[in-house]
Amino acid sequence: MTGNFTTHRMPSYLEQQGKYTGIRAWILSTDHKRIALLYLYSQLFFFFAGVVMGIFMKLELIAPGQQIMGPQTYNALFTVHGLTMIFLFIIPGLAASFGNFMIPIMIGAKDVAFPKLNLFSWYLFILGAIIILVGIFTGDGPPDTGWTFYAPYSLKTNTNVVLTVFGAFVLGFSSILTGLNFIVTIHRMRAPGMGFFRMPLFIWSLYGTAWIQLLATPVVGITFLMVVADRLLHIGFFDPAQGGDPILYQHLFWIYSHPAVYIMILPAMGAITEIITTFSHRTVFGYKAIAMSSLAIAFVGYLVWGHHMFTSGMSETARLVFSFLTFLVAIPSAIKVFNWTATMYKGSISLEPPFWWAMAFIFIFMIGGLTGLVLGSVSTDVHVTDTMFVVAHFHYIVFGGAGLAFFAALHYWYPKMFGKMYNKKVANRGLLLLFIGFNLLYFPMFILGMMGMPRRYYDYLPEFATPNLISTIGSWVLGTALVIVVVNLLRAKKGTPEEIDDPWGGRTLEWKIQSPPWIENFEEIPTVEHEPYELTEK
Amino acid sequence: MEQNHTEHVDHFDPVASKIGMWLFIFTEILLFGGLFIVYSVYRYKHPVEFHLAHQELDVTIGLINTIILLVSSMTVAMSITALQTGNKKLTLIFIAVTILLALVFLVNKYFEWGAKIHHDIYPGSEFLMSLSKGDMLFFGLYFFMTGLHAIHIIVGVALLGVVFAKVKNGSVNQNRFSLLENGGLYWHLVDLIWIFLFPLFYLIH
Numbered sequence: 001m002t003g004n005f006t007t008h009r010m011p012s013y014l015e016q017q018g019k020y021t022g023i024r025a026w027i028l029s030t031d032h033k034r035i036a037l038l039y040l041y042s043q044l045f046f047f048f049a050g051v052v053m054g055i056f057m058k059l060e061l062i063a064p065g066q067q068i069m070g071p072q073t074y075n076a077l078f079t080v081h082g083l084t085m086i087f088l089f090i091i092p093g094l095a096a097s098f099g100n101f102m103i104p105i106m107i108g109a110k111d112v113a114f115p116k117l118n119l120f121s122w123y124l125f126i127l128g129a130i131i132i133l134v135g136i137f138t139g140d141g142p143p144d145t146g147w148t149f150y151a152p153y154s155l156k157t158n159t160n161v162v163l164t165v166f167g168a169f170v171l172g173f174s175s176i177l178t179g180l181n182f183i184v185t186i187h188r189m190r191a192p193g194m195g196f197f198r199m200p201l202f203i204w205s206l207y208g209t210a211w212i213q214l215l216a217t218p219v220v221g222i223t224f225l226m227v228v229a230d231r232l233l234h235i236g237f238f239d240p241a242q243g244g245d246p247i248l249y250q251h252l253f254w255i256y257s258h259p260a261v262y263i264m265i266l267p268a269m270g271a272i273t274e275i276i277t278t279f280s281h282r283t284v285f286g287y288k289a290i291a292m293s294s295l296a297i298a299f300v301g302y303l304v305w306g307h308h309m310f311t312s313g314m315s316e317t318a319r320l321v322f323s324f325l326t327f328l329v330a331i332p333s334a335i336k337v338f339n340w341t342a343t344m345y346k347g348s349i350s351l352e353p354p355f356w357w358a359m360a361f362i363f364i365f366m367i368g369g370l371t372g373l374v375l376g377s378v379s380t381d382v383h384v385t386d387t388m389f390v391v392a393h394f395h396y397i398v399f400g401g402a403g404l405a406f407f408a409a410l411h412y413w414y415p416k417m418f419g420k421m422y423n424k425k426v427a428n429r430g431l432l433l434l435f436i437g438f439n440l441l442y443f444p445m446f447i448l449g450m451m452g453m454p455r456r457y458y459d460y461l462p463e464f465a466t467p468n469l470i471s472t473i474g475s476w477v478l479g480t481a482l483v484i485v486v487v488n489l490l491r492a493k494k495g496t497p498e499e500i501d502d503p504w505g506g507r508t509l510e511w512k513i514q515s516p517p518w519i520e521n522f523e524e525i526p527t528v529e530h531e532p533y534e535l536t537e538k
Numbered sequence: 539m540e541q542n543h544t545e546h547v548d549h550f551d552p553v554a555s556k557i558g559m560w561l562f563i564f565t566e567i568l569l570f571g572g573l574f575i576v577y578s579v580y581r582y583k584h585p586v587e588f589h590l591a592h593q594e595l596d597v598t599i600g601l602i603n604t605i606i607l608l609v610s611s612m613t614v615a616m617s618i619t620a621l622q623t624g625n626k627k628l629t630l631i632f633i634a635v636t637i638l639l640a641l642v643f644l645v646n647k648y649f650e651w652g653a654k655i656h657h658d659i660y661p662g663s664e665f666l667m668s669l670s671k672g673d674m675l676f677f678g679l680y681f682f683m684t685g686l687h688a689i690h691i692i693v694g695v696a697l698l699g700v701v702f703a704k705v706k707n708g709s710v711n712q713n714r715f716s717l718l719e720n721g722g723l724y725w726h727l728v729d730l731i732w733i734f735l736f737p738l739f740y741l742i743h
Contacts, residue, residue: 113551113554113558114554114555114558117558176565180558180561180562180565181558183557183561184554184557184558184561187554187557188551188553188554188557189554214561214564214565215564215565215568217565218565218566218568218569218571218572219568219569219571219572221569221572222569222570222572222573223572225686226572226573226576226682229661229678229682233661233662233678233681233682234661234662235661235662235674235678235679235681235682236661236671236674236675236678237576237675237678237682242667242671242674242675242678243580243583243584243670243671243672243674243675244675245579245580245583248576248579252572252575252576
């Protein structure tokens, strides 16, 4: 593969005419790039729905007392906000959209191993989303259990838990099948010469993620089915009145839902690795260490679920062991951060928007990580558990980590995926505003948590007023910034091949083909002769 | 879903589909694994009630069903060998026998469940609610786990039905039989899960 793409161009996957036209050319396409965009659009739709709900919650909390909604509405709102953001945006996350688009291209293949299964996964995703939506708008009101569906309240509440839980079960299936598809693709479809240790690190992170999706999701799937059975058939798995154990529910739930945090964050770290390496114009530092740290996070991530339950009722030994294992996860995470820094050291850094997004990611993720230590240690956790501190930490990691990386990846691969280049100045300003808004919104929550403000209440004592007001103002800044960022992307202009085929000087395979790619990606399957980030002449 | 010349030529990789099937089987085992954990915890908490409740189950009918499933696993394996040697007729016979055995299993299950329900033992029944917590959990788990297993049997029958049709029209044949092989793998999984369910509910004292 050489850089002759400017002279000879094929029709891109966006323009390609197949048997179907109009919308059917998209929803019946088995092309991984089109499916990736289906995911991208649906995920962004749900993300903005979640943002709107978040802004309404912050508005309610602008001052003590009831502002715009009562307690029941507020409970429903934080539940639905959580469900939407977690199950419909960030668990499919970077894997379903950017992973789908990039895995085949980055390993030099024409598509994933099972293209039809890939499309089927998207249908399951949409089906699950529809079931959840129906659950929200029918029956006796949207669920008010929080996204965790803790028993026994989830068995007792009159709201429409059955449908939403079942929707989450269907989404789990979609996630499992995507993971399965990716694992087989990575094992079977690599181009000649692309050994496992020649794969880009984004692929390594997705490989670790896929195993978590595959091996953790079934456990929560069956747990959700048990909740449905408890409600419909009164079996009593988790109902103490019938001998069931609600703590057992928490164990089963977190056996999946803690690894799920790594489903969200691992691909994010992978994308950040790609971005930092590209813009530092250096070979990545510690390739094998980063690759292995992805697998280490995936593995250790299984064994730490108990840290969600330090105050739920567990033996002292269990709490100490879970606390210790939780601290172990910090090692592979830190390996990544140190290697990113070492990659930048003495690099020739170009300060383009994706790089700034990566920097914002590292800064925010670090705050999230360090405050995680407070929660990982039993003695401090019992003081701040169920306070706003947890909410702040969680949003620093999941929104500030995985969410920012999602937008970093979007800015990085945007020219490749759409053949357009956005206004870089506006992108930078949008990011700056978002960074300010983000910290205004979430940092006061750390202080509120330390002061003792509990989470999940629509009202609070007067002494919590000032930080809450700042936080609400932050939510407006953040909302504005997101609009600027997205509008800027939508207004991106078609570029010439020189501007869009490889705008950043990337070295992985996706930058060696035209933008947007042809439907078969490569005119001939490339032969890989060197490490992924080697500086070669083009 | 094929889109004439613009869509990729169908890429056939039997090893990939086999890996995919094995990964799927892992997820199924973990799905039931969650239930096995729940079973173990509650058995540990209510040993006496679980012991007494299990005596209500009919070991004979459970044993017959175990034998039926083991034989059906054998016939599905034989159908693969038959197809590999190119004997299409024999393949079809073995698949049909497998499906038939699966249906017999379901009929047995129907009568077994029917007898329980006739005695007012089913989740949420007034009689069961009046029993001890251990009894409620035992029968709750019994109906849920064997019920979920029965759903897997039905899915397996549907899958084998599709394979039967494809062998008949020749799209699954001596050279291209990974669908039958994967159907067989799934069937072995269904069998395997029953091999664990049977002692857990019927045999352990």
